[in-house]
Amino acid sequence: GAVVSQHPSRVICKSGTSVKIECRSLDFQATTMFWYRQFPKKSLMLMATSNEGSKATYEQGVEKDKFLINHASLTLSTLTVTSAHPEDSSFYICSAGGRGAMDSPLHFGNGTRLTVT
Amino acid sequence: QKEVEQNSGPLSVPEGAIASLNCTYSDRGSQSFFWYRQYSGKSPELIMFIYSNGDKEDGRFTAQLNKASQYVSLLIRDSQPSDSATYLCAVNKATSGTYKYIFGTGTRLKVLA
Numbered sequence: 001g002a003v004v005s006q007h008p009s010r011v012i013c014k015s016g017t018s019v020k021i022e023c024r025s026l027d028f029q030a031t032t033m034f035w036y037r038q039f040p041k042k043s044l045m046l047m048a049t050s051n052e053g054s055k056a057t058y059e060q061g062v063e064k065d066k067f068l069i070n071h072a073s074l075t076l077s078t079l080t081v082t083s084a085h086p087e088d089s090s091f092y093i094c095s096a097g098g099r100g101a102m103d104s105p106l107h108f109g110n111g112t113r114l115t116v117t
Numbered sequence: 118q119k120e121v122e123q124n125s126g127p128l129s130v131p132e133g134a135i136a137s138l139n140c141t142y143s144d145r146g147s148q149s150f151f152w153y154r155q156y157s158g159k160s161p162e163l164i165m166f167i168y169s170n171g172d173k174e175d176g177r178f179t180a181q182l183n184k185a186s187q188y189v190s191l192l193i194r195d196s197q198p199s200d201s202a203t204y205l206c207a208v209n210k211a212t213s214g215t216y217k218y219i220f221g222t223g224t225r226l227k228v229l230a
Binding site: 006032034036042043044046049091093095104105106108109110111113 | 222
């Protein structure tokens, strides 16, 4: 099956700093990747849709200037949390593989647990 | 009304029993439906997907889809303690020339040894 690699798996940073998370599709090309956020015991929340070669599409309520997404190639999307604050501490998960076709499921990276102190 | 609804549980079943997980969705335009399993602290992993009415079986898992009732379910036969996890239902929805995957809040399953 499709493999999605996400790095780092865990990061601790100080308030006010920026953190970059990478998401790679290892054995397929992904024109679209999705970034989710999950708080403890809560559901996955779609943050944005990352489109190769164009601007990301952000969900309502997600600050695009705070969560910068770059999808520069068909195998790499990055999410940068800028000027992180403790409330940004969460589990961030990227996914790829879904082409929108009926038989095209999403595959997830292993997630990044961000802790902002 | 949420786009994808699931009972949060926990659903407790004894080992060896059948676990039945249910999901309803609001958008009749939804095309395909996915079940993911998520262990605590981990990312979701795909169990199976379905897009035609009826049943689809894969090992101990059976997905059932009823588009008229906007209902999809997952049956787990011979439940094992290792099946204890949160099960997420997701639908694929086309929107504004693109598509997105919408997840339910998940049902927590506990299989009791």
